[in-house]
Each structure stands twice: as C-alpha cells, then as structure tokens.
Amino acid sequence: MSDHSFSGFELPDELRMLSEALRDFVRNEILPVEAALDPTLRAIPQPQLGELQAKARTAGFWCMDAPVEFGGGGLSTFEMAVVWEAASRHRYTFPTPGGGVIGYSPPVVLYRGNEEQIEKYVKPVIEKGLITFTAISEPTGGSDPARALRTTARRDGDKYILNGRKMWATNADEADFGVVYARTDTATGRSGISAFVVETNTPGMHVSKVPVMRNHWTTEVEFNDCEIPAANLIGDEGEGFALAQKWMVRGRVMLAAQALGVAEESVRMAAEWSKERETFGALLATRQGVQFPLADSLVEIEAARALAWKAAWKDDQGQDARVDASMAKLFASEMGFNTVDRCIQIFGGMGTAKEMNLEHWFRDLRTMRIVEGASEIQRYLIARDLLGAAATGR
Numbered sequence: 166m167s168d169h170s171f172s173g174f175e176l177p178d179e180l181r182m183l184s185e186a187l188r189d190f191v192r193n194e195i196l197p198v199e200a201a202l203d204p205t206l207r208a209i210p211q212p213q214l215g216e217l218q219a220k221a222r223t224a225g226f227w228c229m230d231a232p233v234e235f236g237g238g239g240l241s242t243f244e245m246a247v248v249w250e251a252a253s254r255h256r257y258t259f260p261t262p263g264g265g266v267i268g269y270s271p272p273v274v275l276y277r278g279n280e281e282q283i284e285k286y287v288k289p290v291i292e293k294g295l296i297t298f299t300a301i302s303e304p305t306g307g308s309d310p311a312r313a314l315r316t317t318a319r320r321d322g323d324k325y326i327l328n329g330r331k332m333w334a335t336n337a338d339e340a341d342f343g344v345v346y347a348r349t350d351t352a353t354g355r356s357g358i359s360a361f362v363v364e365t366n367t368p369g370m371h372v373s374k375v376p377v378m379r380n381h382w383t384t385e386v387e388f389n390d391c392e393i394p395a396a397n398l399i400g401d402e403g404e405g406f407a408l409a410q411k412w413m414v415r416g417r418v419m420l421a422a423q424a425l426g427v428a429e430e431s432v433r434m435a436a437e438w439s440k441e442r443e444t445f446g447a448l449l450a451t452r453q454g455v456q457f458p459l460a461d462s463l464v465e466i467e468a469a470r471a472l473a474w475k476a477a478w479k480d481d482q483g484q485d486a487r488v489d490a491s492m493a494k495l496f497a498s499e500m501g502f503n504t505v506d507r508c509i510q511i512f513g514g515m516g517t518a519k520e521m522n523l524e525h526w527f528r529d530l531r532t533m534r535i536v537e538g539a540s541e542i543q544r545y546l547i548a549r550d551l552l553g554a555a556a557t558g559r
C-alpha cells in the first residue's frame with residue numbers, strides 16, 4: 166500500500182475498550198437501578214446516585230471530558246464522542262449522559278477562568294459532582310442571543326449589578342452556581358456580552374421552575390439589583406459570547422453522540438422484541454413492515470455517526486468544524502427522534518409505557534431538536550456557509 170492508505174474505521178484498541186467498559190457499566194450498574202425507580206422521578210435519587218458515583222470513580226469513568234489539570238479525564242472531542250454514545254443508553258441520559266453517575270461538567274467557559282475561579286468553582290464541581298446552570302436565553306429569544314439578550318451587568322466599584330430575566334435555564338433550581346450572560350455594554354451585538362459566575366443564593370436573584378417536557382427541568386431566573394463580585398467576570402468584558410462559541414462544536418458533537426447512543430439502544434430493544442412477539446401466527450421479525458423501519462434506522466445511525474466523528478476529528482485537528490458540527494447535531498437529533506418513534510411503533514402499547522426508556526427518549530429527543538441551536542438554526546448555518554453573503558440578502 167502507498168503512504169496515502171486510509172487507516173480505516175477501526176477505533177484504537179484503548180478507546181474501543183474504554184467505550185465497551187462504559188457500555189457494560191451502564192448496562193450492569195445504571196440500568197438495574199433505574200428499572201427499580203418510580204419512572205416519574207426527576208433523576209436518580211440519593212443514596213443510589215452516590216453509590217453509583219463511587220463505583221464510577223473507582224472504574225475511572227469520572228468527569229472524562231474535563232481537562233486533566235482540573236481533575237478530569239482530559240479526553241479529546243473524538244474520544245468523548247465515542248464514550249458519550251456508550252454512556253447514553255439509559256433512562257436519565259438527558260441532559261447529561263450518566264445522569265450524574267459519571268460526574269457533571271462545569272459550564273465549559275469556566276475552563277477559561279482565572280486561577281481563583283478554577284479553584285473556587287471548577288475544581289469543586291469536578292471533585293464533588295456539583296450541579297451548575299448556564300443562562301443565555303431570555304424571554305426575548307434564544308436563537309439569536311446577540312440581538313435578543315437584554316439582561317444588563319453594570320459595574321459599580323468592585324461589584325457588578327445584574328438586572329433582567331433569563332428563560333429555560335436548566336437545573337438552576339438545584340444548582341450551587343451558574344454562568345450568566347449579560348450586557349456590560351448597551352451596544353447591540355455580541356461584543357457587549359460578558360459572562361459571570363453567579364451563586365444561586367445571591368440576594369436579588371430569584372429562580373422559579375418552568376415545567377417542560379421531561380426529562381428536562383428548566384427555570385426562569387430573575388435579577389433585581391443583584392450584586393455580584395467584580396471578580397466573578399470570566400475573561401474580559403465583552404468576551405462572553407466569543408468564549409461560549411469556542412465550545413460550541415464540542416457541545417453539538419456531544420448532543421449528536423447522545424442521540425446516537427439512544428437510537429442504537431432503541432433499535433436493539435425493538436429488534437429483540439420483534440423476535441419474541443407474535444401476531445397473526447408469525448413473529449413481528451418476519452414482517453417487512455417491521456424489518457424496513459429497523460433497516461432504515463440502522464442506515465441513518467451509521468450516517469449520523471460518520472458526521473459526528475468527522476466533526477469531532479476536525480475539531481481535534483484544530484480545523485474549523487462549525488458547519489460539520491451543525492450537520493452532525495441536525496441530522497443526529499432528527500434521526501434519533503425518528504428512530505425512537507419507529508421503535509415505539511414496533512413495541513405497540515408497550516412502547517408508550519413509562520417503565521420503558523423509549524417514551525423518555527422520545528420526549529428528550531423532541532427537545533434536542535430545539536436546544537443548543539434548533540434544527541432551523543443549524544440549517545441556516547449550513548446554508549449560510551454555502552451561500553455566503555447571498556444567504557443574508559446582502
């Protein structure tokens with residue numbers, strides 16, 4: 166073979182073994198605990214969560230995505246795409262695969278924080294498994310935060326004073342702190358937006374629950390003359406949007422990986438069922454009306470994985486992977502939703518039962534088509550890359 170030979174689609178042994186071990190951990194440890202829980206619970210409760218977390222730490226599955234210097238596993242975007250898929254095959258995989266069992270990540274912009282912020286906020290999240298929140302979206306809109314964002318942060322000596330309202334902030338009602346994006350400059354656009362750490366017990370901050378489709382738990386957060394230390398500014402004033410964007414590719418690839426894990430598990434479950442369930446004197450597995458949706462799902466899963474892995478690989482190479490990540494998130498989230506829908510159909514009534522994970526995933530994947538850039542926004546970004554200025558009518 167020439168030097169230009171393609172190294173192929175095989176994963177490196179170490180990564181393949183890590184992914185298989187994690188998949189086994191989910192199957193043998195997390196799934197039995199979830200199966201015994203009331204399926205309407207918000208998450209895996211204590212003491213079960215703590216017990217599972219201890220096992221995950223021992224097995225080396227703790228905070229694999231966080232940088233090594235902060236106490237995490239330091240996996241690359243590609244490695245994370247592979248393990249995130251393996252970690253996603255259980256009920257409480259949304260919003261975070263593992264449901265806290267394998268740790269939580271701090272809001273990723275904090276990795277760009279200063280030493281004091283890393284010690285005070287990043288390391289405790291990784292060490293103790295704390296819950297945090299991120300608040301960008303507002304009642305005025307989430308798709309175009311650069312224009313819609315109205316919350317202000319006014320500097321006053323060694324403090325900033327926050328005023329405004331945030332919508333949909335996931336888990337702010339249970340979090341110790343979060344990162345809030347606010348305008349330090351009233352100029353419109355991205356350059357006036359800054360990111361701040363805000364502790365949830367700060368006077369002037371009020372969190373109220375906004376019930377939505379489960380398993381997401383969102384809130385509205387109000388700031389009324391809420392004073393926070395100036396030291397809580399992350400990076401420089403006006404840098405908030407740029408900091409958030411640095412992680413966008415990785416975030417979108419991780420969502421695609423989650424959808425992949427769930428889709429593949431749904432197909433596995435539906436295939437097993439079709440080999441046991443008989444109607445009209447024959448197994449469902451013999452019917453082409455059952456075979457074809459399973460086959461279509463398998464093809465689409467492979468296509469979604471190729472998109473996700475390519476985007477992840479480009480990100481790790483330092484290449485611009487924004488459009489690739491949009492393609493991966495768009496295709497995988499829509500594929501995941503369609504696949505789970507087909508699999509529910511194959512199960513019939515049982516597919517809708519709360520004790521089955523399918524109905525959880527159906528709701529979660531519906532939401533995934535809206536969060537972190539809705540499908541229309543991903544399509545817009547892909548088309549804008551193709552059409553250039555013509556896409557915006559200029």
Ligand SMILES: Cc1cc2nc3c(=O)[nH]c(=O)nc-3n(C[C@H](O)[C@H](O)[C@H](O)COP(=O)(O)OP(=O)(O)OC[C@H]3O[C@@H](n4cnc5c(N)ncnc54)[C@H](O)[C@@H]3O)c2cc1C
Binds near residue numbers: 301332382541542545
């Ligand atoms: C369960 C859940 C959890 C969330 N968690 C968080 C969180 O933790 N933190 C946070 O900050 N936000 C969070 N969000 C907010 C989420 O990011 C926004 O809902 C999302 O960005 C869309 O914003 P919007 O709802 O304001 O819709 P809008 O921006 O008002 O858009 C409405 C619809 O119009 C479509 N649309 C917009 N522009 C165009 C266009 N140019 N062409 C065609 N169609 C268009 C959109 O795709 C969307 O379907 C969460 C939302 C949900 C539902």
